[in-house]
């Protein structure tokens with residue numbers, strides 16, 4: 108019996124990938140070893156975060172960094188840091204932000220449930236642009252002048268959600284923001300691989316960039332990275348770390364926290380509930396080293412074989428199979444399963460039946476409206492792949 112079965116929680120097959128709701132990415136043995144070793148010793152969290160800052164900065168080319176409890180937490184801390192800087196009164200009052208700049212400008216088309224993390228710090232979002240292509244009522248995406256036209260007294264910064272397809276280009280938005288001395292926060296949580304993004308996105312000049320630690324990096328599910336300018340990282344660290352000490356005794360590492368900017372000792376900040384443990388920090392650092400060094404690339408061949416097993420078994424069904432294998436040498440392949448006539452209702456039905464099976468199987472559900480289920484090989488082994496195919500064959504034989 109697994110530790111989960113002892114709790115009465117059934118095992119599932121996660122053919123969905125790194126999604127949080129199903130437990131995230133598989134941690135390599137070296138990452139788990141780091142977690143266990145880290146648990147056996149005690150260190151100052153400030154000093155550990157300072158060392159992590161240096162290590163992450165080396166990978167990202169930034170001035171400083173912080174290990175956070177996920178990319179969402181990184182976004183909350185980023186917004187908090189920019190709104191308060193090192194002002195004790197402002198830090199103390201968050202998420203109350205009346206009386207100073209608390210607005211972040213964001214393209215309407217880039218909004219998602221994750222921007223709740225920025226609002227959680229007390230920030231208000233000001234939307235610009237439209238979503239005319241989705242509404243089929245126009246031909247243009249958001250343009251940089253629209254951000255500029257929205258800047259006012261209450262503007263604290265710009266929030267940009269990065270993807271390969273995001274518009275307007277990040278560097279254009281940053282250049283405009285520079286002209287107004289406004290910081291830019293970039294949500295790049297899921298934009299790895301390619302690992303070059305670890306450097307390229309910060310190199311665009313963004314002030315703060317958030318990455319997930321529990322997606323392709325394969326660190327603990329509850330970790331993330333906030334990297335960027337030292338000034339903001341210092342303000343973010345102050346609002347996340349435990350502050351229960353005496354000011355006259357407190358000697359934080361200068362490379363992480365700029366004590367000289369403080370007129371007193373802050374109490375626990377808005378990020379105190381977003382703490383990260385020493386074990387999680389060292390595990391994330393090992394995972395980041397592995398990811399940045401390309402250690403996961405060699406798994407792609409086996410992942411493709413796993414998907415091919417499913418394709419072979421589904422030959423006899425009406426499901427149309429297509430393996431997508433990105434040629435970047437880094438991204439994992441995926442398998443698209445199209446139901447007959449690409450009927451969305453049939454796709455939802457198949458997805459539901461797979462979830463209701465024994466064991467429950469979860470496949471990628473982002474394209475059901477196109478009649479497509481997606482199998483991600485990251486969290487399944489050969490036997491799981493066979494089970495996925497068996498279940499689909501069984502369900503198909505009933506219809």
Ligand SMILES: *Cc1c(COP(=O)(O)O)cnc(C)c1O
Pocket residue numbers: 127176177178179180221268294295296297318319320321330331
């Ligand atoms: C996954 C994701 C997040 C949240 O990341 P966590 O590390 O799970 O907190 C935020 N923004 C985007 C765009 C994401 O894809």
